[in-house]
Amino acid sequence: MSIPTIAEAAALIAAKKLSPVELTKACLAQMHATEDTIHAFVLPTEERALTEARAAEAAIMKDGPRGPMHGIPVGLKDIVDTAGLATTCQSAILQDNVPTSDATCAAALKAAGTVLMGKLTTHEFADGGPSFDLPKPPARNPWNPDHFTAGSSSGTGAAVAAGSILCGIGTDTGGSIRGPAALCGIAGLKPTYGLVSRAGVAPAAFSLDHIGPMAWTAEDCAIMLQVLAGHDPADPASASQPIPNYQAALTGDLKGVRVGVIRHFHERDFPVAPATQTGIDNALAVFRSLGATVEDVTVSPLQDWHACGSLISIVERASAYEEWARTRLGDFSERVQRRLHLGALVSGVDYVQATRRRRELRAELQAAMRNLDVVITAGAPGEAPKMDAVPRWDVFANPSFTIPFNVTGYPALCVCSGFGPAGLPVSVQIVGKPFRDAMVLRVGDAFEKATAFRSRRPGLAA
Amino acid sequence: MPPTLTDDALDYLLGTAGLSLTDAQKTDLKSIHEALAAMKARVRQPRGRMAELAHTYGFTAADLT
Numbered sequence: 001m002s003i004p005t006i007a008e009a010a011a012l013i014a015a016k017k018l019s020p021v022e023l024t025k026a027c028l029a030q031m032h033a034t035e036d037t038i039h040a041f042v043l044p045t046e047e048r049a050l051t052e053a054r055a056a057e058a059a060i061m062k063d064g065p066r067g068p069m070h071g072i073p074v075g076l077k078d079i080v081d082t083a084g085l086a087t088t089c090q091s092a093i094l095q096d097n098v099p100t101s102d103a104t105c106a107a108a109l110k111a112a113g114t115v116l117m118g119k120l121t122t123h124e125f126a127d128g129g130p131s132f133d134l135p136k137p138p139a140r141n142p143w144n145p146d147h148f149t150a151g152s153s154s155g156t157g158a159a160v161a162a163g164s165i166l167c168g169i170g171t172d173t174g175g176s177i178r179g180p181a182a183l184c185g186i187a188g189l190k191p192t193y194g195l196v197s198r199a200g201v202a203p204a205a206f207s208l209d210h211i212g213p214m215a216w217t218a219e220d221c222a223i224m225l226q227v228l229a230g231h232d233p234a235d236p237a238s239a240s241q242p243i244p245n246y247q248a249a250l251t252g253d254l255k256g257v258r259v260g261v262i263r264h265f266h267e268r269d270f271p272v273a274p275a276t277q278t279g280i281d282n283a284l285a286v287f288r289s290l291g292a293t294v295e296d297v298t299v300s301p302l303q304d305w306h307a308c309g310s311l312i313s314i315v316e317r318a319s320a321y322e323e324w325a326r327t328r329l330g331d332f333s334e335r336v337q338r339r340l341h342l343g344a345l346v347s348g349v350d351y352v353q354a355t356r357r358r359r360e361l362r363a364e365l366q367a368a369m370r371n372l373d374v375v376i377t378a379g380a381p382g383e384a385p386k387m388d389a390v391p392r393w394d395v396f397a398n399p400s401f402t403i404p405f406n407v408t409g410y411p412a413l414c415v416c417s418g419f420g421p422a423g424l425p426v427s428v429q430i431v432g433k434p435f436r437d438a439m440v441l442r443v444g445d446a447f448e449k450a451t452a453f454r455s456r457r458p459g460l461a462a
Numbered sequence: 463m464p465p466t467l468t469d470d471a472l473d474y475l476l477g478t479a480g481l482s483l484t485d486a487q488k489t490d491l492k493s494i495h496e497a498l499a500a501m502k503a504r505v506r507q508p509r510g511r512m513a514e515l516a517h518t519y520g521f522t523a524a525d526l527t
Contacts, residue, residue, distance in 0.1 A: 207517070307504035318479075326480035341491050344479035345467075351504050355515040357505040392490075396497040422471065451502070 001026045003163035003457075006220040007247075010068035013060060020060065020071025020128035023051035024115050031164040031248065033298040034460050038144045039137045040159035042078045043086055044118035049073065052115045061457070068223050068247075070113035075159050077152075078119040079126050079202035082107050084229035089202050090134050091122045092331045093324060103200025104232045105169055105211050111411040112227045117165050121155030126171055126204040127317060130152060130387055138164030140387065141184060142458040143424045147384040150179030150202075153281045160459055167215035167224050173204040174309055174401025178211050178429060182379035185425030185458070187418045187444060188214040189221045190402075192434045193409030196225070196237035197232035205316035206237075208309065216414055217454055218444030222246035225437065241435050249438035250445040257289035258406065259284070260368065260375040262297055269302035270399050276426045280378060283428045286450050287443070297368045297375060300361060308361060310395050311346055311354040312407075318343020338393070352432030362408045368382035373439050377401055379414035379427035401429060411437040415444045416453045425451035427454075428457040465497040 003026060004012065005454035012018035021374070035041060056071035065071065076082060079089045081099035085245035096402040104111065121139040123129030123358070131150040139154035141147040149157050152168030157180025160168055170177035172190040181188025189212045197209040203209055213224035226247065231240040235318060255291045265278065266272045284294050299305075305447040317327065319339055325340045332340065367373060378401045391397035405412040410431055428447075448454050472492060476483055483491070 088475070145479045155467055204479075216467055304504050307501035310507060322480075329481060337487070338490065341476075341481060341483060341487065344475045345495070345498055346502075350505070353502070355511060355517055356513050357507060358516040359514060359518075360507065361511070393494050393497075396494050449498055 003027065003030060006053065006068060006072055006166050006215060006223050007216050007217070008064070009072060009166060010223070013071050014065050014067070016061070020053040020056040020115060021050070022261060023071065023309060024073050027164050027166070028119060030162055034162045034164065037460060038140045038142050038158045040121055040137045040155040040162065040164060041075070041118045042088060042090060042121050042155070044117055045085065049115050049117050051060065056113050056346050057114060059066065061405050066113045066393055069109070072114050073117045073165050075111055075113040075120045075156060076106055077119050077122050077124055077156050077171055080169055081123050081200040082106055085119065087119065088135065090122050090136060091424050092135055093328055095135060099313055101200065104197035104234060105228055108227050109406050119158055122285060123152035124333045125156060125202055125321065126176055126337045128333065128339050130390060131333040131335050133333050138387070141380070141424070142383050142460045143185060144422070145383070145460070146386055148390055149271070150182065150183040150380065152176040153180045153214060153331040157181060157186060157188070160184070160214055160216060161187045162460060167220055170212055170214040171201060171204070172210045172212060172406065173208045174313055174406055175400050178402045181214055181414040182427035183384040183425065185374045185417045186214060186216055187218045187221050187259060187413065189225065189413045189437065189441065190214065190405065190411065191225060191229065191233060191437050192239070194237045194413045195435065195437065196228045197235040197238050200235035200404070203312040204238070205237060206320070206346060207316060208313055210406065217448055218366050218441050219247065219250055219329060221413070222441045222445070228425055235341050239435070244438050246438050246441055251441050251442060252446055252449055253290050254287055254446050257292040259287050259292045259294045260297040260371045260372040260400050261294060262299060262375050262377045264298060266378040267303045267402060272378045272383065273420060273426070275418060275420035276378050276380070277380050279426045282378065283376065283417050283447055286447055290450060297372070299368050302399045302404070304357070304453040305361060306399035306408055308354050309400070310359045311350055311356065311405035314339070314342045315346050315351045325375070330384055334412065337402055358407055361404070363408065365408050367435055373432065373436070374443050375431045377429050379429035383420035383422050383424035383426060391438045405431050410434055411440045413440045415443045415448055418453060420442050467492055
């Protein structure tokens with residue numbers, strides 16, 4: 001069978017035309033066919049998946065599905081705590097770490113009746129890949145395994161694109177959901193800061209960390225977000241906001257939606273590849289055809305946002321991992337060691353100046369979006385680079401298109417907007433106002449349904 | 463031009479952070495000093511001493527329960 005979306009699978013399961021066991025076996029077949037090449041999993045849980053699928057099947061036959069995620073095969077990035085199941089953070093330091101409780105997001109997926117296919121590859125502690133000196137090899141791009149997935153939710157991006165899971169948890173400190181979504185040709189949402197609990201997930205940089213859904217479509221991200229969103233007293237950053245029906249917001253049209261384009265980010269500050277530019281231009285044309293208005297907006301240069309987010313990230317990471325940096329530095333990968341070294345060169349005053357700049361940049365975006373519903377820019381500069389072409393000091397190589405929205409905490413979604421000359425996906429990034437994640441998903445979903453990019457799967461997943 | 467990062471200054475900063483690096487790692491770290499200094503310059507806008515940082519917070523009703 002071909003791998004369905006969550007929305008398709010949920011409808012078939014509810015109609016008792018598809019069994020969770022059958023679906024899980026199809027995903028396992030994809031995993032077996034691709035895993036030796038793409039290394040998306042650090043810990044597959046095949047037996048557990050089949051057991052959970054059989055339990056889901058029995059429960060659904062008896063009482064019907066609990067919801068659209070019941071019986072859906074999912075994966076968890078391996079920085080997400082799982083009770084009784086190793087959570088290694090892809091680090092030599094945590095090879096024997098077996099948590100005694102689930103992270104809030106893992107518990108939410110379990111309660112929704114999902115089927116856990118395994119723990120997914122990540123850059124070490126969600127930082128600094130690709131690395132070849134870790135306990136497990138880095139994930140590779142299912143569209144072409146010579147190419148990078150981006151990270152740090154590399155395994156989630158690869159496994160969703162390959163069809164080994166229908167969706168998975170990603171985390172995003174500077175673009176770690178949206179980067180792999182962009183390069184692997186899937187949809188990835190960094191929700192509003194505080195919308196999804198971070199409790200039980202290894203920190204990268206506390207004030208920039210987000211947990212969110214990665215799936216084949218924006219609609220599937222909406223279905224998954226419904227399960228994940230909500231207040232959690234265990235997370236000090238958790239917001240207490242009403243949770244809308246995200247799937248109901250997906251109207252398929254964009255009548256009256258006001259779209260801004262931060263054109264200077266991707267045309268002047270850091271010009272993107274022609275295929276990415278074409279994808280953005282085409283997306284704007286689609287938005288207009290669906291009823292949206294489009295106008296340009298201007299904010300500070302992309303490099304300012306990148307500098308602000310990077311300095312904050314360097315210091316917060318260094319503080320989170322200070323004890324191990326002092327006592328076990330050599331046990332980290334070379335790339336993470338370099339990031340931790342940087343912490344010594346950024347002073348307390350530098351950090352506070354970055355947070356003062358952060359307040360200014362947030363105010364700037366708030367003002368720029370006053371009469372807009374979303375703004376868009378690139379999600380990545382182009383197609384995925386080759387694995388050996390990722391710079392040693394990538395934080396200083398190119399400004400990130402994704403980190404501005406970690407700095408602001410605004411929701412941001414990457415969706416596939418076409419393919420480049422190498423046959424690899426390119427993407428567009430859609431950004432909304434705080435807690436207007438439904439609007440971001442609505443725009444992404446309408447775009448996907450008006451275009452044909454979702455009908456093309458990577459060759460490895462065929 | 464950013465201030466020069468001397469070997470002594472680097473050793474002091476690494477010592478303060480409790481990090482022990484090889485000579486090759488120190489050379490590698492010094493290679494990005496200018497790029498890092500450029501980042502630091504970008505977050506230093508003219509803003510005056512009254513500008514607040516992003517983490518400033520206010521008490522809410524939850525603080526009183």
